[in-house]
Amino acid sequence: MKEFTESRLASGSGELWDPATRAKFLDAVGDGSLPEETFNRWLGQDYLFVRNFAVFASLAVAKAPRPGQSVLIAGLSALDDEVDWFEAHARARSLDLGAELHPACQRYVDFLITAGYSEPFEVALAIFYGVEVAYTVAWGRLGAEGPYAEFIERWTHKDFQAYVRLLLKLADEHPHPRQQAMFNEVMRHERDFWRMTWEG
Amino acid sequence: MSAERLHDILWRENRAQAEECLAHPFVHGLDDGSLDPDEFKRYVAQDAFFLRAFFSAYALAAVRAVERVEVVERLHGLMRGVLNELKLHEGYAARLGIDVVNVQPHPATRAYTDFLLRVAWTAEVGEIIAAMTPCMRLYAYLGQELAVGDHSQNPYREWIVTYSSEEFEALARELESLLDQLADGTREVRSAYRYAMRCELEFFSASLTEGW
Numbered sequence: 252m253k254e255f256t257e258s259r260l261a262s263g264s265g266e267l268w269d270p271a272t273r274a275k276f277l278d279a280v281g282d283g284s285l286p287e288e289t290f291n292r293w294l295g296q297d298y299l300f301v302r303n304f305a306v307f308a309s310l311a312v313a314k315a316p317r318p319g320q321s322v323l324i325a326g327l328s329a330l331d332d333e334v335d336w337f338e339a340h341a342r343a344r345s346l347d348l349g350a351e352l353h354p355a356c357q358r359y360v361d362f363l364i365t366a367g368y369s370e371p372f373e374v375a376l377a378i379f380y381g382v383e384v385a386y387t388v389a390w391g392r393l394g395a396e397g398p399y400a401e402f403i404e405r406w407t408h409k410d411f412q413a414y415v416r417l418l419l420k421l422a423d424e425h426p427h428p429r430q431q432a433m434f435n436e437v438m439r440h441e442r443d444f445w446r447m448t449w450e451g
Numbered sequence: 452m453s454a455e456r457l458h459d460i461l462w463r464e465n466r467a468q469a470e471e472c473l474a475h476p477f478v479h480g481l482d483d484g485s486l487d488p489d490e491f492k493r494y495v496a497q498d499a500f501f502l503r504a505f506f507s508a509y510a511l512a513a514v515r516a517v518e519r520v521e522v523v524e525r526l527h528g529l530m531r532g533v534l535n536e537l538k539l540h541e542g543y544a545a546r547l548g549i550d551v552v553n554v555q556p557h558p559a560t561r562a563y564t565d566f567l568l569r570v571a572w573t574a575e576v577g578e579i580i581a582a583m584t585p586c587m588r589l590y591a592y593l594g595q596e597l598a599v600g601d602h603s604q605n606p607y608r609e610w611i612v613t614y615s616s617e618e619f620e621a622l623a624r625e626l627e628s629l630l631d632q633l634a635d636g637t638r639e640v641r642s643a644y645r646y647a648m649r650c651e652l653e654f655f656s657a658s659l660t661e662g663w
Contacts, residue, residue, distance in 0.1 A: 361565035368572040432555075439558065 252391050255384050258419055260377060260434040267438035272389040274445035283397030290399065293448040295350045298337040300444070303360040304382060305330040310367030311375040319425070322417045323379065329414070336405075355447035359440040366433065373427035380418040381437030387415045389441075457636055458627035461581070461644045462588060468648040469589055473596055477655040482597045484605040491607065492549045494658040497560045499540045499551035501654070504564035505586065506533045511571035512579040516633075522576075525629060532622040539613060559657035563650035570643055577634030582643040584623075584630050589651050590614045591623040 255261055261268055276293065279285035308327040315323050341348045352360060366378055390406035397403075405411070422430065455463075462469070472478060477494070480486030509530045516522040544551040556564065570582045594614025602608040613619060634640045 358562045358565065361562070361569040364573060365565045365568040369568060436561070 252388055255388050255415065255419070258384070259423065260380065260431060261384060261388075263431045264435050264438045267435055267442065270445070271385045271438035271441035273392070274389070274449060276445050276449040277389055277393060280399045280403065281393035281397070283399065285399065289448065289451075291344060291346055292451065294337065294340065294344070295346060295348060296353055296356045296444075296448065298334070298341065298348050299350070299352050300356055300359065301330055301333050301337065304363060305334065307363040307367040307375075308379065310364075311372070311379055314372040314375060316372065319376075319421045322414070322421055326379070326383070326414060326418070353447050355440075355443045359444060362436060362440060370429075370433065371427065373422075373425040374429050374433050376418070376422050376425055377427070377430035377434045378437055380415070380422045381434045382441075383415045383418055385438065385441045387412055389445075456627075456631045457634060457640075458584065458588075458630045460636065461584070461630075461641065464641070465585065465645055465648045468645075468652060469592055472589060472648075472652050472655060473593060475652065475655045477658050478593055478597070481607045481610055482600065482605075484602075484607060486607065488547075488606070490658055492547050493661065493663060495540055495543045495547065496549055496551050496554045496663075497557055497654070497658065499537065499544070500554040500556050501560055501564055502533055502537050502540070504567055505583065506530060506537070508567050508571035508579060508583055509533065511568075512576050512583075515576040515579065522629065522633070525625060529622060529626060532619075536613075539609075555663070557657040557661040559650070559653040559661070563647075563654060566646060566650060574639070574643075577630070578637075578639050578643050580626065580630045581634050581640040582647050584626050585644055585647040585651060587619075587623040587626045589648065591620050594619060 256268070264271070276285065276289070280290070305327060308323060308330055312320060312323045312327055338348065340346075363378065363382075367375060370378070386406050390403055391412075393403045393407070395403040395407060477486065477490070480490070509526050513523045513526040513530075516526065540551050543549070567582055571579050574582075591614060594611055594616070597611045598615035602611055605611065
């Protein structure tokens with residue numbers, strides 16, 4: 252994970268990085284002690300988040316030059332699979348996915364959609380990378396065992412890491428003066444999202 | 452008796468939040484002149500950042516309404532109002548020695564502009580107007596409430612004069628009339644109005660608690 256934690260944007264985010272990638276929620280997923288109700292709440296909000304993140308990803312794809320576009324299209328396609336996967340899990344758990352967006356999730360989504368429309372490709376890319384790298388590092392600290400092993404496995408899979416690596420390479424190839432500030436915004440939203448999943 | 456119009460309904464439904472803003476320590480500080488000048492400077496810088504997003508939201512609403520020339524013209528009138536407000540901020544900026552162009556937005560400012568622009572990029576014109584109306588109506592309300600007192604010695608009298616002016620009231624009414632014309636009382640419209648009002652309150656709070 253050093254390649255990610257020591258990457259330009261992650262190290263540049265300073266003290267925002269840790270709370271974006273470490274959370275009580277994740278510790279409890281890792282040791283299997285997380286109450287199912289808390290997990291289900293996260294599942295419902297993360298599902299809504301992913302659906303909106305896919306909208307952001309589409310906007311980023313539309314702005315991407317070749318060949319970077321391929322990486323983002325692959326990412327978008329993976330998000331579509333992830334939406335299916337969430338829906339299957341929700342059905343298995345008899346969960347209603349029609350919940351309202353929690354304010355913390357709403358703020359994150361507002362940020363992403365606005366940036367998707369307003370920001371140039373280079374900045375959208377830093378945001379894209381930020382969302383994905385925070386996830387892979389946060390989950391990557393956990394061992395794939397216990398009742399939530401399947402979820403841990405999903406975001407610690409080497410294919411997911413390889414994809415995040417490609418995003419990092421792309422972000423480094425397309426620098427922009429506003430990348431760091433917007434990457435930092437992603438870290439703030441990740442932090443608030445984890446707090447929301449834990450505190451309700 | 453005519454039926455209550457949408458803008459009246461939404462104002463009534465959110466009146467408690469507007470009163471919370473009126474009672475807010477920041478607004479109280481403007482009223483009695485006790486507000487820390489540094490807090491006012493931060494507020495002006497954040498407000499300039501906000502107003503640029505607000506202006507963009509009008510522009511995006513106009514794009515959505517481009518087939519209705521009358522609506523576009525009215526939106527242009529409102530956009531001129533925002534530009535005048537921004538000039539006022541530039542005046543403050545010159546006198547107070549602050550930069551209102553390169554502003555690092557507070558999280559509360561960013562949440563507000565992200566919300567506004569997300570709606571402006573993706574929603575129907577009625578919902579965009581619903582997200583924008585609280586700002587205008589609330590400031591007209593605050594200005595008029597504060598104007599009741601004697602502010603001849605108040606360092607913030609220019610703020611009070613601006614937002615209690617007939618010109619500003621006319622802009623707020625114009626926007627409310629567009630709201631009545633273009634929006635229905637849907638869940639999305641109500642929610643946009645309510646959320647924007649909540650953002651206003653948090654904007655005042657952040658002006659007291661956040662740094663530069």
